[in-house]
Amino acid sequence: MSNETPLMKQYKEIKEENRDSILFFRLGDFYEMFFDDAVIASKELGITLTSRNKEKGQDVPLAGIPYHSSASYIAKLVRKGYKVAVCEQVEDPKTAKGIVKREVVKIITPGTVIDTDYLDDKSNNYLLCVYIKGDRAGIAYVDITTGEFRSTEIEGEDIISKALNEIHKISPKEIIVEEKTYEDFSSKFKNYAEISEMTMQSVPFVKNSELVLKDYFKVISLESYGLKGKREAVAAGAMVLEYVLELQKYNELPINKISYDNSEDHMELNLTTQRNLELIQNQREKSNLGTLLWVLDTCKTSMGTRMLKNFIKNPLLKVETIEKRQEDIGYFIDEVLIREEIREILKNIYDIERLIGKVIMGTENGRDLIALKKSIRGSLEIIKILGNRQLFETDLEKLVGIYNLIERSINEEAPFSVREGGMIKSGYNLELDELHDLSKSGKNYILEIETKERERTGIKNLKVKYNKVFGYFIEVTRANSSLVPEDYIRKQTLTNAERYITPELKDYESKVLNAKEKIEALEYQLFKEISSGVKEENRDFQELAQNLAYLDVVTSLSDVAIKNNYVKPKVFEGFSLNIKGGRHPIVEKLVGAGEFIKNDILLDEKKSIIILTGPNMAGKSTYMKQLALIILMAQTGSYVPADYAEVGIVDKIFTRVGASDDLVSGQSTFMVEMSEVANIVNSATEKSFVILDEVGRGTSTFDGISIASSITEYIHDKIGSKTIFATHYHELTELEGKLKRAANYRIEVKETESDVVFLREIVKGGADKSYGIEVARLAGLPKEILNKAKATLKSLETKRALIEKKMKGEQLSLFGGVIESKENSVEEEKRVLTPEEEKAIGIICDTDLNALTPLDALVKLSELKKMLK
Structure with a gap:
């Protein structure tokens, strides 16, 4: 025969229905947790782990918290990614027959927290659902603390990546995905560190999605919400609404409408661009310091x-x-x-x-x-x-x-608690005022009883007192016990006194105590x-x-x-970008007004690509990012940091900046770089703005130059977007003569016999020299290393000059020219080319570089390497 108690049986039944949640099981003034939940709670909340009655010969782990302070404990668990199921007593223990009935009244997850005291007041607490079907995705998200409920649809190739870009924009605390696509979505989701910390789980598809939304909003059509024909958005909206209603079982929600946001009304910003431009969160401390929001x-x-x-x-x-x-x-x-x-x-x-x-959900x-x-x-x-x-x-x-x-x-x-009274002003309700008068007149009435009883009994030191255990009573010293009247009822005997009650005192006590309860109940009502x-x-x-x-x-x-001396930009339906005296809004604020070097730009139908050269630390990345930020600010409606600005509407901003690898998916720095570039060239349009910084640096020099030149030509010929390509490959400056809409610009450098000064000014023309050793000096490398580097550089430059001299009349062009092989040409005076080398040269001569995609260039170079080895 099982020794399981009725209470534990009830607990296990409720826990079975909420296996994925930590169950807060209400017992009197506490929420108790048992078994594994108790162990987890003890560890995560820092509370004592104990045990209760043995069951089947084993102690049951137990941990508990006071119910009135549960909000902070729940918030802490939810922030750590746990779900919490709150199980309440749903009948009065005084009237219950047998064990008190209990039910889970709400389940709290990161996206369904309603206690605003534990939320960031400057950020929304979004719960988001993504529903993917084919090359289309519906996204719906809700903040149940504000009632904001929005949806949108996106479409195109690699739809999961597009959805992740939107998710990063929205920054939800919790994501739910339709269970049929959960695995595909989850595998890609984990590769994005910026959002992979969000809680995510699968949910079933909601049948009759449109009917679910119409029933909730009590409308006959969703057309007024802009959702007519938006099947994916409707499906996502129904799933997120059903999820919320299921978890917040008894709470009315402040959701009055669902708004549809047309993705065609907003600029597309992929996840990489959002990260590189540091719009809301910086990449170091993950705070808003040094971001556009901060400015x-x-x-x-x-x-x-x-x-x-x-x-x-x-x-x-x-x-x-x-x-x-x-x-x-x-x-x-x-x-x-x-x-x-x-x-x-x-x-x-x-x-x-x-x-x-809070008012709508009843937590005010x-x-x-x-x-x-x-x-x-x-x-x-x-x-x-x-x-x-x-x-x-x-x-x-x-x-x-x-x-x-x-x-x-x-x-x-008014007090924080709504159950203790003290909220309602006097004069608002007559009955409440009378109850307050009764409660306030208690002291005078007690004094009257005390005086009257002293006169009646002749006991001069008789006192009327009160405590929580016995209520009101009359206290008489033992010396006067013979004077106690017969109608006194003995309540308690002390060492030196006796305590009594009288019918009159008991009647008054009943009125006073009832008055307090009535005041609290009436005030709450x-x-x-x-x-x-x-x-x-x-x-x-x-x-x-x-x-x-x-x-x-x-x-x-x-x-x-x-305060920052911004100007109103002219925004128009056109191609050109004309900025005079532009500044980087974030860097300018960091270095101080007046210290930042202004720069101009003009990109139009005649000149759409800039090849920007110059040394590290000179300001290439700052210049490119400032242009992207000025465009973005202008299209939010903001004024911009410039002396003058004309901005033709940009549909997408793409940034390929910096080097990083992806260890989780096993991708090298160069593979990540190429993947990002592939996304850009496959997604950009003529109306886009593209930043490419040092593309091709993750491989050998010739590989990198070939890839960089091919990418530039592809954007110029096939896409036509406004583009700035920053590079250390001085060879790329030759593209100005080949591409009609390309132009060379450089970061101006002032060089003296003993020093190099980066002037931060953008001027026309290409750089013919790098200053890597100077940057290394500024970074603090030891002089011994710097001197050795200078000697090595001088030796390499001497060898290069010698090679060029020996080449004599030979033609060498990295961009579609011809390499002729002759005896005594490059390496040794008497050396001739091998058959493999001649074959490789032939392949190069026969290849149309203009027709190569970046990936084709990589494949071709790999073949040539193998051949020459």
Whole structure:
């Protein structure tokens, strides 16, 4: 016969249904965890691991936490990637017959945390679903703390990589993938360090996806949400909604609509570009220091910062939308007093999005409503200041109504708990006031009883006292026990005194204690009625929150534009990029205003490719990135760091910068480089902007030059995108004479007998020399190494000169010329070419380099190497 207790049987049944979660099992004032859950919780939370009754001869591991402080423990587990199932007592233990009924009321995962105290207030807590079918993907994501619910669709080759680019933009805390494509997605997902730390799991496809969304939003069609015919987006939306509803079993959600974002309205930024440009997070500390966000964010509210992040990661493609933002920013640049007054008020506006989310989900307290009231007051002040120039429309009557409701009902210093009373103002409810009067008059009434009993009994030191165990009682010393009346009922005997109660005292005790319970119950009831009134206007509050966030963003961007001396760029539907006096927004802020060297650029139909040469440390990468950032800023609607700027709309920005390998997938630095370049040449269009930095450096010199030249020619002839190719291969400067729309530029260097100075200026013409040893000197290499390097360099240059001299009339061109073999030509005076060498030369002469793709060039070079060995 099993010795399993009814409680453990109940626990195991519930745990069986939630095997992938840590089960918080409610027992009185504690959440208990048993077996493996207890062991995990003990380790991860730093709480004591103990055991309870033996079961089948074994101790049951046990760990517990107080239920009133569970939020911090749950947050800690969720941050570590665990799911937590919260199991509550769903019936009153006093009236339960047998074991108390318990149920899991919610399951908390990284993407479904509702306790905002443990979330980053300046970042959304997104749960995202990706649904892939063929070459199309639907993406839907929701933040249940704010009610934001969005979807989009993307299509094309390598759809998983495209989806990962979008996921990196959105930065969800949790990803769910339809189970049929989970394995394919997961294998590629792990190769991206930036997002692989996100929690990810598979979910089943939701049948009748459209019906699920229509039922939830209570609409007859999804057309009003822009989802008509968007099957993949609808499927992803239904899956993420079903997932949330399943986990938040009894919570009402602040999700009122689903918005469709057309991917054709926003610039495409792949994962590599987002990382290289350091838009939101730097690559070192993974913070926002030294990022574009760091430069642009002077927002006064967390709502504004969240919206600004979205703007930065989603530059616009429609000129009219960009110009509308520019107009709003320009207004606040001109109206200095209005801008500063509004920014001062914004400081006192709370996170309305999340406050309303708490109200809808029933997790609000009195202080949340006070914060909402203050935010309404600030909003009304802003609307008054804006006067006739209304950036948004708001139902003032509803706002005033909610303000007045909270003003007359909720105490300014309301407690955090909604169950202990003290929230409701006196004068709001007559019954509550009477109960408070009864509770407050208790001291006087006790004194009256005490005085009356002293006179009746003649016991002068008789006292009426109270404690939590016995309630109210009369205490009489033993010396006066003979004077105690017959109607006194003995309650407790002490060493030197006796304690009694009387019917009158017991009746009063009942009234006082009941009054306290009634006050707490009535206050909670009234509080929820007030919250319901606020909840009814949740759509208006969510709209107000979005409007205030936008106002915060445009005033922040106007503030930054003035302080940093930015200009309004001309954005148009065209090809050219014309920037005069451009600066890198991040580097400029780091080095200080006035210290950064300005540079120009003009790319148009006549000149679309720049081959940029110059030494390391001279500023090539900074120059290229600054151009990409100026384009991106312009298309977010922001002003830009330049003296003048014209930006033709760019559909995609690509960056191939720096060297890295991928140890997880076994790819070398050069393979990663070639993969990134392949992605660029396969995805770029004529309207794209491409940065290529030192492509081809991961292999031998001739291999690298061949690949670099082929890539440049391919972009020039086949794609036509605006491109800057920074290189140390001086040989590439020969392309200017071969490619009609290519031009050479270099970083100017000032050289003296004893020193080299990098001037950071971009000038026309190619560099004919590298300064690697000078860079090594600046880096601090020992003089012994530097001197040896100089000697070796001089020797190599001498040998090269000798070879060139011996070549005499021979023709050597790396770009389609002819190599003629003659006796006594290169290595030895009497040496002739071998048959293999002659064959290799013949292959080179017969190869049309213009027709080679980068991959073809690699294959061809590999064949030649094998032949010559």
